[in-house]
Amino acid sequence: MSMNEEKTEFRPLIVAFCCNWCSYAGADLAGSSRLSYPADVKIIRVPCSGRVNPMFILRAFERGADGVIICGCHPGDCHYSTGNYYARRRMTLLFSMLDYMGVENGRTRVEWCSAAEGVKFSNTMNEFCEKVKSLGKSVRLGDIRCKD
Amino acid sequence: MKYSYYPGCTLKNKAQDLDVYARRAAVALGFELEEIPEWQCCGGVYPMGSDEIATKLSSVRALNYAKEQGQDLITLCSACHHVLKRVNDDMKNVADISDRANNYMGLDEPYKGETTVVHFLEVLRDRIGFDEIAKKVVNPLTGKKIGAYYGCLVLRPGKILEFDDPEDPKIMEDFIRALGAEPVIYPYRNECCGAYSSLKEGGVSQERTKLIFDSSEGFGADMLITACPLCMYNLNKSEADSKIPVYYFTELLAEALGVKEGNS
Amino acid sequence: MTKQEIEKKVELIKEISGCDPYKCMKCGKCSGSCPAFNEMDVKPHQFASYIVNGDIESLVSSKSLWKCLTCLACIERCPRSVQPGKLIDAARQLVERERGGDYLHAEDIPELLDDDVPQQLLVSAYRRYRR
């Protein structure tokens, strides 16, 4: 493994929104179980997946994120009862719209992850990073109004 | 219903009974066994090593043939069943084995475990239904007390074979009931008969088969049935005092259905 | 065997078997289930610790390699998914893959046969006992 190789390897920038109650705790559990996933993932703590405003996701893509993942409590387990159900609809529509505009579905993901699912959290992040990596750098949303 | 049929080496030779009666019973029950042309021996033992590829290819060929026919693959011999089902599981769920096997095979379309492998008994239970079979029985084996001898290979590992509860199976007992006989449940029905060790060290199989006969006879069985030619051999070689006759399950099935003396 | 050779073999056994011997909690359910227990010198519940402790030499030269009936009872019942049957199978593979490691020789076979021996017995013994 030479330094050159490492440098040329594409490292995606991934923003993860994790709800405080389940998935953030799941991420903590992944940590305390020492289950690794790429450092490319940066987690933003939100109280609930229902707090994730589509603006945040668009913002991330516009600022150069290559993938955005939202993690929340499993349906039925939301700490606030229903937040993740609204999030599920909101994100379904938003992701579909992003795909419609050329931001591939693989760059967006919602995963339900409980506080007990450290393994799932780490697996999800590993998988998602691989997926985003395979799609390469995302430039589209930032350039949507700059015609060559 | 047509099945791709994998008879295996022994059924063509020493265990012709297992095969012949199965074919006759199938006709009587309305399904067809279509022998896979040019099938190759499965090897008799599932190669457990995660890096064993070449030894699995003969099974993959048979499985892929069934896939091409759009048929499920049916087996009778416990060992063939075991090997084929496990290789199929590898092809479906173990990416490394599947990829490497497909590399060897060079098929137009890679084989990914699409075929369903079923044991003849599973067909009787899940597709035909023991109730239906009971209705077709013309010579009920009334009064016979039969012990089912499962052996190891059709049951274990339970998670992959999904044939029956590996520790407390029911399928052969239900089969016996369907034929009008009384099943005898005895604890050694899923214990090993000594398997292939009989070739070099007969002692173990003598010990094991004695336990099996003592137990089954002790619980009142007057005969045993099996699906495995190797079990049959080991049981037949037993010198136990408690020895009782052993039959292939297909023979009793053919008898009960009244097709034992057929011309096929 | 040198330390490296031992380590290499330990890794090889783990890889071939796909099992993690460190998961063993030494409950002995395998040995409590094994029909060939009395034939074996190294007992099923010891397979994992021989590998963990690097005593590969004893394991590969043990009689147990050839005594295991592959009845899968230990694999079925192991509560820790260590599956001793797979470990011993992998150890046997190590031996058989080396030149001269066969336990069954073609020239001995005629002697072992009787009229009733099913093909299945021959092929499986062949596959189990030699490369």
Next chain:
Amino acid sequence: MQRIGVFVCHCGTNIAATVDVKKVVELVRFEPGVVFADDYMYMCSEAGQEKIIAAIKEHDLTGLVICSCSPRMHEKTFRACAEKAGLNPYMVEVANIREQCSWIHKDREEATEKAVILARAAIAKVNLNTPLQEGESPVTKRALIIGGGIAGIQTALDIADAGYEVDIVEREPSIGGRMSQFDKTFPTLDCASCILTPKMVEVNQHPNITLYTYSEVEGVSGYVGNFDVKIRKKARSVDMSACTGCGECQAKCPLGKMGKIPSEFDRGLRTRPAIYMPFAQAVPAVPVIDRENCTYFKTGKCGVCAKICPSKAVNYEQEDEIVTVKYGAIVVATGFDIINLDKFGEYAYNESPDVITSIELERLMNASGPTGGHLERMSDHKQPKDIVFIQCVGSRCDDEKGKPYCSKVCCMYTAKHAMLIKDHWPDTNITVFYIDVRTPGKNFDEFYRRAVEQYHVNYVKGQVGKVIPQPDGSLLVQGVDLLDNKQIMKKTDMVVLAAAVEPNKGVRKIATMLTASIDNNDFLTEAHAKLRPVESPTAGIFLSGMAQGPKDIPETVSQAGAAAVKVVGLLAKDKLKTNPCTAKCDPMFCNGCSTCANVCPYGAITYEDQQVRGPGVNETRRVAVVNNALCQGCGACTSACPSGAMDLQGFSNRQITTEVDSICR
């Protein structure tokens, strides 16, 4: 502009081993707003906190960023620390550089880089933090205990004795739970019902306790201090106030003699009538009619019980009743059961009636049990002369057949069983197959040693592979003695399986209603494994007994007391401080469109006509108003609001956006 102090924790080597802490300090020092940055071995320690307090005073800090472990761990600590120094606690942000960085990354350079980015995001956020004040909400001074076993009973008594009203909801017709099935209890061998029955009676008579037996929790809404709980009181078909508990109906029920309905209480070892009390000491001493089996309910004929009841208490027309009660706190004490043994066919539990579980053995040894306390085999009613106990049946399994955990109580109760049997029938030969004997507890190991040394119980280290029923009616146990390195073939008369414990089946549903989290094994999760072991992470929900994890009776009772103290501590308050991270509406932007109220799970949003004044606006219009006591801060309204009028304090749109920006910088 804020004056921010950044404090980077080494956490011993937990962080420092993978993150170059000094480098993080150097790199964040020049971030906008940062006026001070430092590192320390343990930020959460007294000395670490002193350092923070000193820095706040010396540098006149207005905001703090602590780069340390998860905020779920120490956010509270650092907020309290800030408060001590006179800083608003909500001016603190934690960058999680341990669980989400040092512990999962191996490459030092990579981990350091990520730690810096996480710190930057937190700094950017703090720049936008505003001081928040906690609000207040009232507390309903009444507690609900779900489950009436020893855990629930003890919790209820302790709370009630402290002067607060408590309700117990129990699914079964009587309280008492699992303990009421036991014969004796370890390590002192008191008779279980001798110590439990008085407590059951006390519960029944306590002026502060209301019992809802044969009842289930149907729905829960509200939040800490203010829960609304819907309780379904299943139709008992017997009028509780009229019944005298004389037992006539049970004696005369025609189904009683037919022996068709297995008694749940006796684990199917005997049968019961259709109108029944589960056991003689049941509390309340009022029978129920099992409508599924009762001839009257099935065919409309019979009616014997109603005819013979001297107090005319039998009422076939009774219907389920639903009551809604307000509570300030809820304790989950739903207890346990043992696992189903269908997947362990090798032990022949389904095959042989002489292979039994330990709970069945408790019933067989209990004087009020099916055999009147005389130990006998269920197959031939002969007294067993030789008994084998098998430990860890389904415990410590890592596959789906069993449970990965140690059930904790089996080693002790098996020693108890062995000694009790030896006490009564000294010539019984007893063998225990064990993997490890686990006896951490006061007088526990002494207890186990007594079984070996005084009673000569034969402990064999090794597991059983198979139990083989013999044609002669005996059982052959095939196991291993690992110390002798021998396979054992042992003929015996009876086999007792120490089946793994598991949380009661209904707990998942209850946890969901309470939004209390449960782990992979369905045990309720505590708020902190060490520091908050009797609280659920969901405020106002407390844990008692086996519902939280395997434990024995002494431990359950201690935990029950601990849960009670926590409940009392909550109920003693007249007002609760509420989370200040609530939603807030900016009337300038609000359209009054009601979208937010539609998604609010707490009904915290109402609308009122307000005078709105601003540049170019001066009018009265309909705008949303958030009730801070009701709002729990989920933020659902903020993402639903089309105009961005709704915002969440502490997680504002600008704060999250700026975090996104600094991560994507």
Next chain:
Amino acid sequence: MQGLIDRLTALLSDGTVARVIGWKKGDMAYNPEPHMFETAESLKDFVYDGFCGANLSKMMIEASKLEGKTAVCLKPCDTYSFNQLIREHRVVRENAYIIGVGCRGKLDIEKIKKGNKGITSISGTELDGSDDIKIETIYGDKNISYKDALLDRCHVCKGKDHMIFDEVWGESKDTADQERFAEVEKIEAMTPEEKFAFFRNELSKCIRCNACRNVCPACSCRKCIFDNTKFDAQQKANVVSFEERMFHIIRAFHVAGRCTDCGECSRVCPEGIPLHLFNRKFIKDIDKFYGEFQAGKDPEAQSPLTDFTFEDIEPGERG
């Protein structure tokens, strides 16, 4: 048309309404403007013909605050918007007197101008006019089919019924003859690269004139989120770039589940950006994922985005 003016005059004169929201003649035959008429006298400039495409429902937001009732002329499709505004408490039903005006589809002047230079007058576009429009140009007269000059949106007409009204004037016609989601499907079938290229090409034309936002009846916020600095960090530059790039996507998301697909955004866009393609994509997805939903059809119905079922599909799953 005179009948309509007479009726409006009567309503004004007898005090039923205090004012009338309608269309006022423009300087050309094809550019009438929305207008609030305060007196019977001023109604002489009232016009209602094939060029009166504007959706007047949004004007009722301000009119609702005025003293007395306001008569508002709404075409069938406009009444969906009006219902939606009721649902969001933006208009007061009691303060409106709704004249459901008949509609046989509205005209796209660009289609008429195409190949017809130097137009001096256009006639035959009234509700009761003929199937052909008569165009006089400096090069001579010409007839074109009314149908061929329809706005694109009228080819996917929602129907001839008014969802809400106090009285109806004139006959309406359902002009739908095209598949509503055909354009959306065409884009969906593209590769990611093609999709991006398509939208980049369209969105790059945008001059941020806010015409779409101003005309949209769902975009009725007191103060637009884009005028709110609360979403952003201090740097104004960030705000500008983010808003510039994301404006249309965010706008579409904000009106998702509320947009009635009235098509005004595309009609008024001076750059001809097919903005309705965003809204219609959301409508298509909502229909597909959560069942048919038409905003404004039923003022009581819960918007799909403030509703859920336990079995909703997971994001990213293609239904």
